[in-house]
Amino acid sequence: MVQLQRIAIAPEQIQDEHLILTAEQQHYLGRVLRLKQGDRFIIIAAQGQWWIVELMVNLPSASPQGKLIERVLIQTELSVEIILIVALPKGDGFEEIVRCCTELGVTQFIPVMSQRTVLKPSVQKVERWRRIATEAAEQSERQIVPTIFDPVSFKQGLLLSIKPMNQGESSNFKLKKKYQYICEGRGNYQHFMVELISVTSKQIPDKIIIATGPEGGWTEAEIQEAIAIGFQPISLGKRILRAVTAPIVAVSQLVGMIEKRE
Known part of the structure; x- marks a missing residue:
């Protein structure tokens, strides 16, 4: 297949096999990439679906602007859901x-x-993180764009990570094999x-949750709080x-380790 540009879209942008582009997407495809009527690109839609889309008009234009042409089958996602809990670093480190x-391949941040x-991010900063995730997912040919939650307290983050994301998952949540x-x-x-060699030698789990600390590390109280709800402390090396x-x-x-075992 000819290399085509990829963009992530929201599910509601697809209507009756047609695509409605946002103003920002129209600017990017039409002004930056200079795509014209008849040119094609790929959309990353809900549930990891990829579609080839053909522009029906020159951009910018009233909607709909594109028509879904062909479903693209691709497998770039890991077999394990990776949830990353991160104590926010200073500056733009996150x-x-x-x-x-x-x-x-992280699925949730x-x-x-x-x-x-120290950092107390604004709403605008959180939205920027989500745009970066979208751009990185497009660039790396992910099938999904990872979820980035609003910043929460350490305790809330721990509890949020071990809860099912949706009602469908909650029905078999206890059956899922996960490590924290x-x-x-x-x-x-x-x-x-x-630890990973030991875990994956038996069976690759459904979900792995990793928490990493701030400058100066976790406090002892935070370590104990995590242990109390099932998190296992591990080392990343001597340094x-x-x-x-x-x-x-x-x-x-x-x-x-996951890709070696898959």
């Missing part, structure tokens, strides 16, 4: 985490305010890779990693 970990968190880890730079904890580096390292190790 943007780098979102971009890299979206490319690696839960930004949390820990006891040592909290990364800690100090302490005599088992290396994450050793102390930056708050931005740790989640990328953890997810990289996990994805490497």
